[in-house]
Amino acid sequence: MTLSTAPRARVAQADPLRQDYRDLLATLSQGSVHKNFDPYLDIDWDSANFAIDRDDPRWLLSAETDPLGGTSWYQGLPLDRQIEIGRRRGANSIKVGSAFESILIRLMMQYAMTLPNGSPEFRYCLHEMTEECNHIQMFQELVNRIGDDVPGMRRHFRILSPLVGVLGGYFPLLGFIGILGGEEPIDHYQKSLIRAGADMPPAVRRVMQIHIAEEARHISFAGEFLRTHMGRMGRGKRSVYAVLFPLTMRWLAGEIMTPSKSFAAELGIPPEVRREAFWRSRTSQALLAGYFGDMRALAEDLGLMNPVSRRVWRLAGIDGPATRYRSEPERSAPPAA
Ligand SMILES: [Fe+2]
């Protein structure tokens, strides 16, 4: 007789879990215990250095890393409008990030509570959820201090998000693909800003540094989770996931990186500029495809690249070379618009 009344997730527990996977989970769990951040201990919000200046020119959107910042429309605006749009878009992206984290927590909690006693995945998932709670708090504190009442996720996605989380918990393979579909674009975007030496308000930089440090664990867990649980999957099922993988990536990148029509209108972005930036121009298409170099490498690794799925990657506009190692910077600069 089983003590658990929670429905079992539809994932075959590779039983016993591979030893190298168990070792990785132990390492990640130890990492979570010994290297973690608290939004109120590790960020001195009230220090003069982290004070928010709403007119700070460091809110400007980067022409190289932000699809809207690269448009000639944005470049031609007066400086005060560029700053205002940059600040509000920045605040909204942070709010979107926190909403995504909430979906991830729902999904992972749903999954973790189906696991048997002694599961090393259970322990690590709980560590990760704790970290994501801290991220939500950190992001919300930053949004509050920036002072713009931004909506975050697009409305339909905000309404659907509790369901997306719970469904992902019942279908964890797809759920973890979705986790990567959300974490990767955010992580890639943040890293590209830090790498480019972008001049940004110190509070934003601190939040990003903390987030990047902890996401490294989360992303490697999600990848290993898929490697482990897809390990014994047959060809038929694998070919379904091969197609779902790029579709999920593209869907979530759109939900996360694209401002809603109503928010774009609030910011005074003309509809044709919104369409150009998200994602019709060559520059923005190159940025979008660039988010997924690591995911193309993972898909190769998982045996999810075949002639049909490659076509789906291409049609979704997110094909390109796979990275040779995790977070490898893109090998070529995006083409000019
Ligand atoms: Fe996070």
Ligand SMILES: [Fe+2]
């Ligand atoms: Fe995360």
